[in-house]
Amino acid sequence: MIVERKMRHMNPSIMIIFLIYLLTYVFGAFDLNTDSTDVISCSASLVESIPENLTYPAGSISHPSTYKALSKLIDKATHTIEIASFYWTLRRADIYNDSSAWQGEDIFNKLIIAGRNRSINLRIVQNIENKRLPNKDTRILAKEAFAKVRSLNVAKFLGSGILHTKMWLIDRTHFYVGSANLDWRSLTQVKEMGAVIYNCPALANDMGKLFDIYWYMAAADSIPKPWPKQYDTQINSKTPMELSLNDNKYDVYISSSPPPFCTASRTIDIDAIVKIINSAKKFVYIAVMDYSTAVEFSYPHIYWPVIDDALRNVSFTKGIKIRLLGSAWAHTKPTMFNFLKSLQALNGARKADIQVKMFHVPAFTPDQARIPYARVNHNKYMVTDSTGYIGTSNWSADYFISTAGLGLIFKPSQTQQKKTNMRQQLEDTFLRDWNSKYSKNI
Incomplete structure (x- = not known):
């Protein structure tokens, strides 16, 4: 009064x-107060799976393991664990009886304990199963951990395609995104790269909108046109979120594919990749398992040089240094060498500076050689002099046209870098691999 x-x-x-x-x-x-202290403060880390017996010289950069990161995320959960995945094979019984499966089995058991004993709400969206990938794990989780499980049939809506995302979302506060599948081999027998973000509900809620789209589509009969406003985002390549990660400032956003699964406000994954390439001033370093300039998994096999053209253009016209590290293993498609040799053939023309290598993960024991679909560099990332990109997709047309996947884009501020930032760490990781004994000229 x-x-x-x-x-x-x-x-x-x-x-x-x-x-x-x-x-x-x-x-x-x-x-x-418009001071810089208003920037949202979170913590983050690159996380990596290094196959058993794969070693680097002393002093080489290293990161927390994917296994430890996922374990920590499960332990942090207070009410919800949401996972979007391609397939599930965390138990050795599904693949091969190898002692290195213990990390995957431990993650699996932690999920059961979380759902059954800690009353954590488990929600899982997985790619629709098939005879080769029957997803027995999620049936066990539904029964023993009360997990709610939905299977997404992307081909039902687009004629072809899969859910290839690898996302963990905890309490809509912490999350992981990267190349690691829900597979014990992805923790001990396959080389993986990802990122984990902690205590960041502003960005985690944006990731949650993508999970919600998968969850919706797994039960839908058609794709909404347009998508309801609840799935919209204000965080994209034009208006990235300004974050403080480990006391360093970044512009951050999340990209997504395929385009029909994106709202009008979401940056499409392929657009993000091309923008990052075009904005490079000095170099573009790429580490990806598969590289192709065509549609590979559906007919007809259409030529699709979107990424290839961007790389050629920036190198030929601006002299940007391109280094591409592919993966050589038993399942490398022969056509990949044609595409990569064609790209490298431009090297030396005018300003073009393009080199390609293949990374080989050897089997050091007979048991390792017998593990199916293992011993491979499964990375899907790119780093330039200004920006880091960690994705879930291989680089062929299918993954951007008809496959569900994500990309995490982070661009550190050029000033006030108090510690080594994530972009620099990603660059150092690439150079470690590029210069290692496991990388050979194509």
Whole structure:
């Protein structure tokens, strides 16, 4: 009442100022301080799977293991664990009886304990199963950990395609995105790269919108046109979120594919990749298992040089250094060498500086050689002099046209870098592999 009487006799201008300060005090609705301390503060780390017996020289850069990161995420959960995955084979019984499967089995058991004993709500969206990938694990989780499981049939909507995403989302506060499948081999027998973000609900909720799209589509009969507003985002390549990660400032956003699964406000994955390539000033380093300039998994096999053209253009016209590290293993498609040799053939023409190598993960024991679909560099990332990109997709047309996948894009500020930033760490990781004894010229 006293405040009300005073306001009646106030000058209108003074009254407006008084109201602003009152609202600021009571609701925190206005932030009159534009200092850098207003940037949302989170923590983050690159995480990596290094196959058993694969070693680097002393002093080489290293990161926390994928296994430890996923274990930590499960332990942090207080109410919800949401996972989007291609397939599930965390138990050795599904693949091959090898002692290195213990890490995958431990993650599997932690999920059962989380759902059954800790009352954590488990929600899983997986690619629709088939005879080769029957997803026995999720049936066990549904029964023993009360997990809610949905299977997404991308081909039902697009004629072809799969859910290839690898996402963990915890309490809509922490998340993992990267190349590691829900497979014990992805923890101990396959080389993987990912990122984990902690205590970042603003960005995790945006990731949650993508999970919600998968969850919806797994039960839908058609793709919404347009998508309801609840799936919209304000975080994209034009308006990235400004974050402080480990005391360094970044512009961050999440890209997605395929385009029909994206709202109009979401940056499409292939658009993000091309933009990052085009914005490079000095170099583009790429580590990806498969590289192709065509549609590979559906007919007809259409030529699709979107990424290839971008790489050729920036190198030929601006002299950008291109280094591409593919993967050589038993299942490398022969045509991949044609595409890569064609790209490298431009090297030396005008300003073009393009080199290609293949990374080989050897089997050091007979048992390792017998593990199916293992001992491979499964990375899917890119780093330039300004930006880091960690994705879930291989680089052929199918993954961007008809496959569900994600990309995490982070661009550190050029000033006030208090510690070695994630982009620099990703660059150092690439150079470690590029210069290692496991990389050979194509």
